Amino acid sequence: MTHSEGHDSQPTARTTLPLFPLHTVALPGVHLPLHIFEPRYRQLTIDLVTEVVPERLFGVAAIRNPTIDEVDELAHVHAVGCAVRLREARRLPDGRFDIVTTGHRRFRLLELDTESAPYLRATVTWLDDEPLPVGSEETVARLADVGRAAHRRYCSVAWQSGGWQSPPQDTEPALLAYLLASDCLLPLADRQELLEERNPLRRLRLAHRLLTREATFVSELRAVPPPQHEIPETLLRPNLN
Known part of the structure; x- marks a missing residue:
């Protein structure tokens, strides 16, 4: 089934990305480590590592409500998300993965495809910044x-x-x-x-x-939270294992 947002009138070219809904927000340029355990996202990781998915890019969209377990329509996630690029994948003995991604570019969700792949896929348009004013x-x-x-x-x-x-x-x-x-x-x-x-x-x-x-x-x-993006050096190597 494909769900459409239906109100986007921008003539921007569309592209398709695998989509990983999460209870967090990915930001451009920021590392996002993930632990992959669901079978469909294990398959996504394999497709990223083997470059079945072009450029090792997939989209991350934040889930709107913490009580939502299964995303199957656009209303379940925020319309603006961030594409992330896989940097490192470490396969564990039981088939799970620990991966590190880096935020790449923002997008607006237009359509959600729940049927054509084991994992979600989304049609998106890229969102770029407004230009800085002259003399700023x-x-x-x-x-x-x-x-x-x-x-x-x-x-x-x-x-x-x-x-x-x-x-x-x-x-x-x-x-x-x-x-x-x-x-x-x-x-x-x-x-x-x-x-x-x-x-x-x-x-x-x-x-x-x-x-x-x-x-x-x-x-x-007087609360001291831990660093959110403290990633071991071994996970920041450029080559995929």
Whole structure:
């Protein structure tokens, strides 16, 4: 059965991706480790490793309601998701996989195909950022500085071990907000808002606001969450096993 969103009027070219609905939000440029145990997603992993799926890309869409166990219609997931690329796959003796993916590019869901493959497939259009305004370099630099400062404040109170790093100085403005926010244990709704924001300046402002808020919460509650994207070095090697 194929379900259609039915209200997309953009002339953007469509493409088809395998779709993995999750109770989390994938962000461009951010690592997302996954433990694969369901048979259909084991098959997806095999198809990614063997490049049956082009470019080792699949889509991740956040499930709207935590009580939903089976996604079979568009209303069950957020309309904007992120394609991720498989970087590493480690097969376990019982057939499960531990994999690492990296967020690649945002998309809007148009149709959901529940029949043509063992796993879900989706028809999507890509979503790109609005262009930065001419002469916005100073604004970008200022927002990057305050965003990095908020990131340092959050990490200094949330990670008592000090085992965190700021994003590289040459990080593109379009990716910086995602990387700053990836170290923070944000609610799904906040991560989804970041994903859907297509204006890089507003996204940096949003990341600053969220990090500042969360740093205050952590300080007041004296709770120390673990790093969300702490991935062993062995899983970040470029070759698939």
